[in-house]
Amino acid sequence: MRFNSKANLDSSRTRDVGGGGRTGGGSIGLPHVAGGGGVVGVIIAIIYVIIQMQGGGSGGGGLGQAINGSAFTTNSVGLSGSSGSTFDYGTCETGEDANRSDECALVAVENSLTDYWSKQPQVSGHFQPEQAIDVFHGSVQTNGCGNATTDVGPFYCSDDQTIYLDTAFYDTIFKQLGGDATPFVRAYVIAHEYGHHIQDLLGTMGKVRTQQGPDSDSVRLELQADCYAGMWAAAATTVPDSDGNVLIEDLTQQDINHAIGAAKEVGDDYIQQRMGGRVNPEQWTHGSSAEREHWFQTGMNAHDDIKACDTFSARKLG
Template identity: 55%
Template sequence: MRFNPKARLDQSRVRDAGSGGGGGGGLGGGLGGGGMRLPIPTGKGGIGGIIVVIIVVVVGLLLGGNPLGGGSPAGGGAYSPARMSDAQQGTDRYADCKTGDDANNSSDCARVAIENSLTDYWDSELGGKFRPEKEMVTFSGGIDTGCGGATSDVGPFYCPTDETIYLDTTFFQDVLERQLGGPTGQFVEYYVLAHEYGHHISNLLGFMGQVRSQQTGPQSDGVRLELQADCYAGLWAQHATQTKDASGQVLLLDLTQQDIDEAIAAAKAVGDDYIQKRAGGRVDQESWTHGSSAQRQKWFMVGYDGGTVDSCDTFAAPRV
């Protein structure tokens, strides 16, 4: 993938919260308001009331709770953010991300460019139904969110209460590559960001309200929501080279088969069955919360291979 050196980047929705800065409660007490994330393995013991849609794999154990908790529905209610600590007020990590040339030379600036591309695509696709996510926030250590406290252990996630995407960028090397044996390559992160942005789109379109609590399994509502986010990620990838900056300059010059192969490999590495095997346990379909590797790969390709927003309606599909 190459970015257009002439493109101008909009940093207004991308912020780095720095290190530390909260995340009280960790895995057991955090994210009580409905955050949604990729499943990741952890060496910690219990995970208490963690919500079902964002299940964390604990060395062979999957456990669930309430998928939407206190998260506000799409378009509903005002969000009043908690006071951020000094460490969360932000750093200048993205201050020099101004052009596509910067994105070609910096992974941080590439992240800004991908956010811009996702926002432009979904704006053009949804029209009046669209509003961008409030922010895409990187952090390390811990952070306080509208869905509660989070630590680096939770992996990338979307919080519907504050309509913000959060990620510790060490996740890709420390967890996805080292623990899960997932692929390397820059498009792996872009697939994950597009997936989390897909949760924002599901929120805007009202699909999150269709998720019933305490459901797991390959055909459950929680899995359907996750697969929809994968489909939306593929849908964006299909149109990524057509997205533009505010002046009309194309943001991405090309997308290669290698990029798509990296996304498909990443989808495999975060499949419930793959993670269960990786953790040394048996494959238990009835505990699935995100879908199998095959399901995740399939729905990414439904979006990428000529798909539409309607074809990503996993809730209407007889089987996913």
């Protein structure tokens, strides 16, 4: 993925909120969709699965352990190793900055998503950008979704319309996957969370009644967010910004393959297998690997028609 060096960036919605959210509010825990509001859309498992696949990361604990949080405490590692310090996203001004800096690449991807969805005909009447992308270190206090820690992974809080990303998550993707795969895997994660924001704007979250199971509303919501991510991915190199520049000028098939690979690795069945357990669809919240790949691809083939992503009407999800 390469950004147009001449394009301007708008960093006004991306901020580093540091760490150390107030304690006592209660952790949000593992990914669940809170009806009406709350935390939606966690891709947490991606990092744990990646760690396992690479033969054990620094945590060294089993996946089960990791998901309980014990094997994955964070030390506030910055995206570029700027340990503990906060990053000034205001310094991200151009696509050239995004080519040089992971932090600025986050701004660029957010800008591209905002440009894409604001012009999407079936969304534009409802559109407003997310309040913010809050990058945090270790833990964070949300405005409506309680406290969250790194263990929760990236998530969208509909009460404050904010996407939360922890730096440890980014850092881990980089360490485990290396430089090639990470940029667009990160972009996929942001695009998936942005998909939840679109669902929020369209009122889709209010449809969620059932939280678990292979045909549950939760699974349908998550697969739809994957589908929306695919829609954006397919269009990413053609979306003009407000100056008429296309921000993402190069996206390779390999980039796309990495995103599809990541979508598969966060399938519920895959995760259950990695955890050494049996596959139990009754506990699914995000859908199987095959379903996640299928809906990401469906989004890529949707030609900007959001109706193609109607997972709630789909009889078969796979």
